[in-house]
Amino acid sequence: HEQLVQSGAEVKKPGASVKVSCKTSGYTFTAYYMHWVRQAPGQGLEWMGIINPNSGSTTYAQKFQGRVTMTRDTSTSTVYMELNSLRSEDTAVFYCARPMAVAGTFAFDIWGQGTMVTVSS
Amino acid sequence: DIQMTQSPSSLSASVGDRVSITCQASQDISTNLNWCQQKPGKAPKLLIYGASNLETGVPSRFSGSGSGTHFTFTISSLQPEDIATYYCQQYDNLPLTFGGGTKVEIK
Numbered sequence: 001h002e003q004l005v006q007s008g009a010e011v012k013k014p015g016a017s018v019k020v021s022c023k024t025s026g027y028t029f030t031a032y033y034m035h036w037v038r039q040a041p042g043q044g045l046e047w048m049g050i051i052n053p054n055s056g057s058t059t060y061a062q063k064f065q066g067r068v069t070m071t072r073d074t075s076t077s078t079v080y081m082e083l084n085s086l087r088s089e090d091t092a093v094f095y096c097a098r099p100m101a102v103a104g105t106f107a108f109d110i111w112g113q114g115t116m117v118t119v120s121s
Numbered sequence: 122d123i124q125m126t127q128s129p130s131s132l133s134a135s136v137g138d139r140v141s142i143t144c145q146a147s148q149d150i151s152t153n154l155n156w157c158q159q160k161p162g163k164a165p166k167l168l169i170y171g172a173s174n175l176e177t178g179v180p181s182r183f184s185g186s187g188s189g190t191h192f193t194f195t196i197s198s199l200q201p202e203d204i205a206t207y208y209c210q211q212y213d214n215l216p217l218t219f220g221g222g223t224k225v226e227i228k
Contacts, residue, residue, distance in 0.1 A: 035217070045165065045208055047217040061216040095164055100176075106212035107155045107170035114164055 002026035004096050004112035011118045012086050019082040020115045022096030029077035030054040032098050035108065036070065036081045040092040048094075051079055086119045093117075123147050123211050127220030133228045140196040142223045144187075144209035152188045153213035159222075160205045168207075169194065201227060 007021040022034065036048040049060035051070040058070045069082045079096060094115045097108035124147035134140050144154065152172035157165040167176045169185035172192060182197045196203055204227055209220040 044222045045159075045210070045219040047219070050215075059215060063216075097165075100167070100170065102170065104212075105155065105170045106153075106210075106217055107167050107176075108157070108165070109167045109176065111164035111166075 002098075002110050004098060004110055006094075006096060006112040006115045009116040009118070011120065014087055014119055014121055016086050016119075017082060017084045018086060018117050019080055020094050020096075020117070021078050021080050022112050023076065023078045024098070025077065029072075029074060032101075034070075034072075034079045035097045035099065035106075036068075037095045037097055037108075038092045039095070039114075040089070043092075048081070053079060083117075086117075088119050091117065091119045122216055123150060123214055123218050125209055125211055125218050125220040127209055127223055129223060130221060131224040131226065133226045134199050135228045136199055136201060138199045140199050140203075140225060142194045142207055142209075142225075144192040144194070144220050146190045146192070146211055146213075148213075149189050150211045150213035153211055154185075154187070154192050155210045155212065156183075156185055156194045157208050157210065158203075158205045159208065165208065196225075199225070199227070 003025045005023045030053050035050045038046045051058045053072045067084050072079045096112040098110040100107045100109040126145045154172045156169040159165040168179050173185045184195050206222045206224045208222050
């Protein structure tokens with residue numbers, strides 16, 4: 001059973017950093033890229049970036065360049081998303097999402113349950 | 122970045138009605154478009170990929186069509202469990218971008 005399980009909710013102060021984990025199971029970790037998507041309260045979906053769990057290479061949305069770091073740990077089949085210099089506008093649910101096996105579709109058939117990050121002084 | 126304009130932003134329809142949502146891309150994206158459904162407090166769920174391909178296990182009342190810049194998502198007979206927000210998503214170019222969403226309610 002393919003599954004993504006994310007870490008729990010976080011409350012952070014402005015200027016702090018947050019690191020969200022996404023533990024995978026039920027499939028070959030290195031066979032699928034992993035994406036991160038953000039959703040502010042009551043708002044739509046926003047793509048943040050992608051990591052290749054095999055090589056560790058990343059591509060980030062320009063909006064988050066310089067503030068986001070995506071990493072992986074192949075020994076635990078876990079990917080991480082760290083966001084720095086948090087501001088109130090970063091309050092959101094963060095999702096990891098895995099694309100389906102159909103090559104090149106970037107269609108996310110497996111999602112984590114979401115991690116709520118609240119930024120507040 | 123490719124802008125995805127989705128309309129309407131919300132709609133209200135009766136059970137059994139045919140419901141359509143449109144998504145317009147700011148440039149030609151061929152059929153590189155997906156549709157997903159999100160219920161309150163839940164992660165999104167993939168319904169359609171490649172503009173018209175139904176994801177495994179998704180009811181056949183859901184369908185998608187279109188290519189280039191204009192796409193349509195249709196629910197042929199609205200059911201109570203279809204109450205959700207629907208998003209289109211292009212994957213022709215990075216960054217991946219989503220439409221603003223369409224909230225579907227029962228009249």
